[in-house]
Amino acid sequence: MTQIPPAPRAVERLSEITEDDVAALGIGTAVLGTGGGGAVHGAQMMTERALREHGPVPLVTVDELEPDDVIVLMSGIGAPTVGIEMLAASGQIVALRNEAERLLGRPITAIMAAEIGGSNGVQPIGWAARLGVKVLDADGMGRAFPDGAMVAMNVAGVPCEWAVQSDVVGNISVMKTVDLHWLERHARALTVASGSICIATHYPMTAAMAKGAVIEGTVSTAVRVGHALMSSSDPVAAVSRELDARVLMSGKITDLDRRTVGGFVRGSVTITGTGADRGRMQRLELQNENLLVLEDGEVIVSVPDLITIIDAETGHAITTEMLRFGQRVSVLAWACDPIWRSPRGLELAGPAAFGYDLPYVPFEGAAR
Template identity: 55%
Template sequence: MNIDENDIPALARGCAVLGTGGGGGVRAGSLASIRAVRESGPVPLVRLADLPDDALVVPLSGIGAPTVSHEMIHGEDEPRRIAEEIERLFGRPPAAIMSSEIGGANGVAPVAWAARLGLPLLDADGMGRAFPEVQMVSMYVAGIPADLVIMSDVAGNVVTIRPVDGLWSERIARAVCVAAGSHALMSDYVLTAGRARGAVIEGTVTRALEVGRVTEGAAEPLEALRGLLKAARLVTGKLTDVERRTTGGFVRGTATIEGTGDDRGRRLTLELQNENLVAVEDGKVRAMVPDLITVVDTETATAVQTEGLRYGQRVTVLAWPCDPLWRTPKGLETAGPRAFGYDLDYVPVEELTAHG
């Protein structure tokens, strides 16, 4: 299958939903991807099974605060610089681009990067959603060493990092990102197709397209989306308070939704670190990472990213189960609530929402 300009709006909508509030706004990535495929042609979407074992797969993603990405947009040179550095280091060119995270701009922008480089896009990613930190990827959970990170920024700098492990990759890459203005393009966990098997989450580009298309022409977009995701509705209401700050290369804060209609009298608070991490109502946790929590417009079911939350918006909060990989002991150690500093034992969203 090929991804052409007609697929990109659906892909963007799906990536926004899977982004759980993070990954960056999809508009700039969508426009860049449409322009790229118009100029360079459709992008082949390939499976791991389509690639030889020694083919180099290059995960790419923007790193930094989503609020900054609106003003500091990736150019066309950053992915080329990274690809050139990979060829210099490995002695052969990349064979395919992969989204590091399917959520938000980091899910749709790889279409543009692949098109500009003349490479296929792998139908897979490293999260099945979006997470804010470098080590929070399936490759880290699978035990693949994080021994190479390559970054490029809009000023033209290229930084190659040789960290000792995934946690150090986050610390050093974040520091470089902050020095670059809290926004840069990054490739980490460059790996062969053979090594990627079982270490990445496959089928996620196809899934994002499916999520994006389910609301097209639907009489009740919200219910169509809920049905496809098998998501719990945590609350429907109005945003009454948003506290948000950019610090250390992240967007952090809280958002409060006051229930309306049948939910009048209820209040749900979301804890944010780029993504929606924990949902709390009346002192009780309703959903938590690594399960997915997404805010959508109640009428259109369009996802609202954390940097787009505004007082008075009429929204619905949905939550649904993460990929099983994140519920393993290593997955929870990496991206469970305690990884973000919450003193919470993980409870699956389907248990937390079983009784309404």
């Protein structure tokens, strides 16, 4: 007798994140991570344990925040390849919170993911459970980016007063820089000195500051994408529909150039088409995340639009550090949040911000 899989949990508007949501969340954040944000498996296990020990975490919208709420961004920083092997230290997140509250002079009541992509979209749920605070159903990128200056609040002109960073040894660093570009330089140098992986918090905000300056609903979106993949017999198509994405090509990885330099994973991956795409070849440029797709010398998609490599059979995303020669994959692309298409958004996260001398051409998602 054929078993019918259970209907996915309705996740259009989640009010809390439970242990049962973490698997779907991890799948969704891996897809939204565009290759970056760190592999989700370890983050999933730690988050599930935190929720099992401390209970569900409230998930709130910007409109549900109280006027006296204080939100901070929390994320890992460094090279995803290193993050697989170097786990957070016991008490590291508590030390980070304590220093942030010392600077604030008041308690932190909510955490927001700096980026919804990859492990950085999952870990804040576990951290919130351990710290006893709520999570904002939003993030600073709507995806993953490799540079701390590439956040929606910076596009919106919201200032960042300070940042705190901790490593597994117990070092705590406080940074007050003139802008986020300088913060990225200082934070990256400290991260490299600490073994290329750290945890950081920055951008303290009130509810009024967050309104219109964050990308809302992304935690719920990630869970929804995860449930769509898990409940479908055609997961690639299910994820594409959920995100209004287009499958650019399916094929096999035939060349991979990947190296860790200056706290980043850099390189490129070449995919040779199979099946209906036989005879085609695409190259993706990487800097932690997938930045460009090129075919026959033409740019097909470019940052800030989203590009994700997924397993051609299971639909699960493959992060840059997990790419392997011979993998059978599909390349998905879809449109970014409108904030990144503004002049300021493109200045911060368009092709030129990554050193590419080419114009940005908006990608319009699924073919109609």
